[in-house]
Amino acid sequence: EQYNNFNESELNREKIVPIIDDFHYVEDKEKHITNLLKYSLCVIIVDEIFNINIKDETLIYSFTTFRIKELKPSIRYELVKKWVGLSDKGFSYQGIDNNVELINNTLGRNIGKGLIPAYPFFILSTLFTYETFLPLNQDITSQGHCYQAFIYYYLGTKRGVKFDAMDVYLNFLSEVASYMHLTKKNELNPYDFSNFMKNYSSKYNLPISQDILLDNLFEIFSKNSFNNYKFKYQCFYYYFVAKAFSDHAEEPKEWERILDILHNLQIDENAYITVFLIHHSKKIGIFDEIERISSSLFSNYRPATLDKDELGFFDEQSHNIVKAVLPPTNHTPEMERNRRLKLEDQMEQSSDSEIEQVKGNGAAINDFRKAIKTVEVMGCIIRNRAGSLERDKLQNIFLDGMNVHLRLLSSFINIIKGDNEQKEIVEYISKRLSHLDEGKNPNEKLTEEKKKKYAYNIFWNANFFVIYGILYKIVHSLGSDKLIEISNQICENIDNPSSILVKHGILMGYEKNLQIDELNKRINENDFSKIAKKVAEMIVVDYSSVNQITYRDKQRIENTLNISRHRLK
Known part of the structure; x- marks a missing residue:
């Protein structure tokens, strides 16, 4: 017009x-x-x-070609912030952080490099799907439901497939994904695909032509420029492999394949498939098996308590540990959030080769990675099924997941406890510091005494941040705003320093709730080690750095917990 x-x-x-x-x-x-x-x-x-x-x-x-880039963490954050600002509830850091975590889970960034590209369409579709549909039916996983919504939207809205015909497409996708997984192929050449279609047509009725089928599945499963057939995004492949497993889980051979996946969650593909398997299946044997596997990880160690008896040797070095300091008066949460987002941008954009170097090889690295990945999957399970799993099952999975990390932490404490181990590592660090003197004048070089002192401080501070890092991993692998009551109950029943730190870490991270008087009372009881108390102070400082806190409440933190504030010189 x-x-x-x-x-x-x-x-x-x-x-x-x-x-x-x-x-x-x-x-x-x-x-x-x-x-x-x-x-x-x-x-x-x-x-x-x-x-x-x-x-x-x-x-x-004659044209300049551009391609859509994936949104890096800082831009995803800005997009989510604008989305949260549109809601009736208005701006809140809790709303932003919960939605950022939802996006990271849906994109698959919580387990590995990711499932789908971080394009605005997928991010906004996830936010819309979660807010519009998920509250109506809690008997589904949020992550699996988002992918299901993508698939139904594409087939129904974009391709005009009627609802009663969806089963044809979904069954085909499940069977071809299962075939690819069984034959260990990322894509099918024309010969393989032709054989698959012959077997499929002999087993299932296909009321539409192959051309129409593939045409309507173009954005999900199609032929690439190499003339091979594959899933456009890995997320759909994992989703339908899991659906096929779920559909045939009662068959002994399929159950053996499921067990093989569950026992090797250190492999990203298996971890992703398991998350979707929980979406498709309510088979209680899957949960029981995951609990058995988690109980076997670092089973030679007891869960770390971080009490005085366990960390007495470390408490003697507490004066060497960096002090937690509250942010200065002119600090804002946005400043700290932006600083961290820049670091996330750099980490996410690092090359695959760098990531592979970190993974490494060997039994110790494999056990460590398996423990981390298994707990991440367990966290996905209880977050995604928070409204449909029985309370006892949620509690068991949370406790088992927490204990895996605490046993891992106990193994680490056992390593650094020995005098010989301490001496060897300090000497190694001291030798490495010698590289700093290369090319310097003799007067500028560090003395052997200073090298040893620096190495000593580096050693004990590194140990402290390993302890802090593992507790941080527990909080962010298993924590959720939907599971506050569950985590509170488990941690209060155990009631040792490590469980108390996990409890308050989850409260601060997911409820934005700092229970300062209760925390102060507990960390000053006799069982709390000096190191555990320093971890508590660091958690509070971390919370204060990224959340809006009034001047009066900052003073209260300073006075109650005796945490000094950074003073500008």
Whole structure:
């Protein structure tokens, strides 16, 4: 209507910028591109294989090509912040942090490198799906439900598949995913796919042609530019492998395959499949098996308590540990959040080779990784099924997951406790510090005494931050705003320094609730080691750095917990 009776020649053509979406659907593309070249600027939006269909390459070279980049953590944060600001509840750090965690879970960043690209469509669709549909039915996993919504939206809305025909597509996707998993193939060549289709057609009724089937599944499962068939995003592959396992879990062979996956959760693929398996299946044997596996990890050690008896040797070095300091008066939570987001950006954009170097090899590294991944999966289970699993089962999984990390921590404490081990590591660090003197004048070089002193401080501070880091991992692997009552009950029943730190870490992280008087009373009781008390102070400082706290409450923290404030010089 706006351009009705509009004479283009009356306008300066330099001021006209045509923008055409979905240009890859247009017929006779060369003709239209040639016509568009009369404008100095134009934008055409196409799929990723568009240029293959253009015969005249000079037409394509007249354009500058851009590709959508994934949103890095800092931009995802800004997008979520704007989304939260649109709600009736208004701006809150709790709302932002809960939604950021939801996005990271849905993208798969909580377990590995990710399942789907961090594009605005997937992020906003997740937020919308979660807020609109999830509260209506808690008997589903939030993560699995989001992917299910993506699939139904694409097939129903974009491709016009009727609801009663969905089963045809879902069954095909489950069977082809299961076949690929069984044959250990990431993609199927034309010969493999043809064989699969023959076997599939002999077993299941396919009321539509293969061409229509694949055409409607183009954004989920299709042929790539190598002429091989594969899932467009790995998330759909994992989702349908898990669905196939769930559909046939009663079969002995399938159950053996499920057990193999559950016993190797240190592999990202297995961890992702397990998360979706919990979405599709209510088979209680899966939960029981995960609990058995978790109980076997670092089973030679007792869960660390962080009390005086356990950390007496470490308490003697507490004067060497860095002091927790409250942020200065002119500090704002946004400043600290932005600083951390920049670090996250750098970490997420690091190369795959760097990530592989960190993973390493060997039994010790494998056991460590298996413990971390298993607990991450357990956390996904209880967060995603917080409204449908029985309370006893939620409590057992939370407790088992927490104890895996605490036994791991106990193994670490056992290593650093010995005098010989301490001496060896300090000497190693001291030798490494010698590299700092390379190329310096003799007067500028560190003395052997200073090297040893620095090495000693580095050793004990590194040990402290390992303890802090493992407790942080417990909080963020198992914590959830939906499980506050569960975590409180478990931690209060145990009632030792490590469980109390976990309890208050979850309260601060997921409820934005600092129970300062209760925490102060507990950390000053006789069983609390000096190191555990320092960890508590660090948790409070971390909370104060990224959340809005009034000047009066900052003074209360300073006076009650005796944590000094950073003073500007």
